[in-house]
Amino acid sequence: MTLTNFDELLTKYAEAIVRTGVNVQKGHTVVLQAAVDQAPLVRLITKKAYALGAVEVIVKWVDDIINREQMEHTPEEILTDIPQYKIDESLALVAKGASRISLISSDPDALAGLDSKKIAAFQTANGKALSEQRKATQANKVSWVVAAAASDKWAAKVFPDLATTSEQVDALWEAIFKAVHIFDEDPIATWEKKDVTLNEKANELNKEQFTALHYTAPGTDLIVGLPANHLWEGAGSDNVRGERFMANMPTEEVFTAPDANRVDGVVRST
Template sequence: MASKAVMEKYAKLAVVSGVNVQPGQMLVISASVTDYEFVRMCVKAAYEAGAGYVKINWHDEQDNLMNYQYASTETLEETPQWKYDMTDWEHKKGCCYLHVISDTPGLMKDIDPTKIQRVQAAYSKKNAPLKKYTMNNDGQWSIVALPSAGWANKVFPDKKEDEAVEALMDAILMSVRVNEENDPVEEWNKHNAEILGHSKMLNDYNFKALHFTNELGTDLTVELVKNHIWGGGCEYSTKGVLFNPNMPTEENFCMPLKTGVNGKVYASMPLSYQGKLIEDFWLEFKDGKVVNYGAKKEQDVLKSLVEFDEGSCYLGEVALISYDSPIKNTGILFYNTLFDENASCHLALGDAYPMNVKGGTEMTDEDLAAAGANKSMTHVDFMFGSRQMHIEGICQDGSTVTVFDHGNFVF
């Protein structure tokens, strides 16, 4: 297993380069009770960085599973006001959020997807006003991962459990550029510079649309909103604080025009959603909306995603990632969106990020809708990149520029 020194490096990276906690700022960490040792390292790193207070929100996936197994849907749909008020208090304190994830893929496979959808929809509806804090980058936020036994056994089914956990930990550390010898903070500074370089070129081209084709059958045109902004890697909060929302990350992402998506897309990787794995699925779009879809496994779960709410059948994000990327080159299917989305071009059904349109973080919901942004209570990424992905950028004058060839950026 990784040494204590390496894990302390990882914790410091999450705090300093991930959320970049500021002097006197409150940090809220969400984590599984099984990950307490790493969380303690994060708490120490945060206070050493000057954090004013560190608050921990603990959870346990097995407890959550039993809640779904035994509690009624009506009981689980209730969101106590005190929970809402607690998060609202955190926002008013100007906190930053660090999420440490270690979920087991497929844990909820035997739970009725309708029950899960109803519970999540009730929670999302109740907490909708609070969502803007992170969607608008009012405060910094970041997601990092640790291996759990269940997750490791899924990724490495032929290994003994302790060996599988160690192998997954090694893969996670590689993906976030942490090892015994290096300075991961400096590594991330270099990595962010490269991603920002791609964003600058995409912004300079100011494409009207992107046309995707590949060997899986994808033939999809995604129009971008006017005055769009390509993002990726590090971001700035509305208070001007630099942070890295996802660790790892390899993507450059933008905002599709809600009504400007047409064609068919085939997923290139399974999607873990609601604790289940949707496999071999496709979506067909017309004027932005999903009009048809199918999946070889868990089609009912795909249905619950597409029909989650009025906006979940439209796109909120398009992201570009070269096939020849560090995570893809591991040859590992992580069964976790944080990692798998960074091994492949991906799209997201649901809410759009306001930062992807000029002035978006200051816009009202009505202004964003008028700009062409999609609105939803959900935001779910799915992967569609492949070895033969070809992307043509369609310029404002109708001319085209090759952006990807054989799965990779050409510039």
């Protein structure tokens, strides 16, 4: 790693994740999922979370290579038979109100060439088995954040023209740090201002009460209807304890829900 002051920047990022992302408070349980190559960031997040009063930090390690081996060689009937102990653990963590941090750094092609139906069957079975966990996060019963972290494979996809893996990873970390405001003198303060700004934008859109959104681009001409009295929201949310958290880092999100029965036109994905 040749990025100037990388260790200092990574430490600031860890602090932003625990303070702005999930807003760790005294007595919290934190579940942290990350790839094994993100150990330096995971250690920093763990240290920061305990410093803020967390009573336990549970780390769930993942590995692209092992995941691929499992998906390729484990029989589908075994993959889709989710063990009860995993379900019980998930339910226990939901009952605790455990915060969840997910570091996203996977190889985009990690499962390329494998049986897509087998992968889909596992994802469906796993989703059903852990449905209460998903519901808790979607309903903001717990604090949660999905945060980006650079990896070799991902960096190579984003910066293929750079000569070395080190240069590619540095470039991706630099892009991530810029997007999550880590180069700012006080990233936490910047995030607080962003939260206010995004809420202001959401409130402006709520006043308008548009009937539809019209998307145009090469190959795309799409009208998406909006329901009466729809609500726009900013990226920041409050959990059931009234604690503010930011579910995505980075984010520039202001969002609403469309009317599923009023979609007309063509959309092209490139």
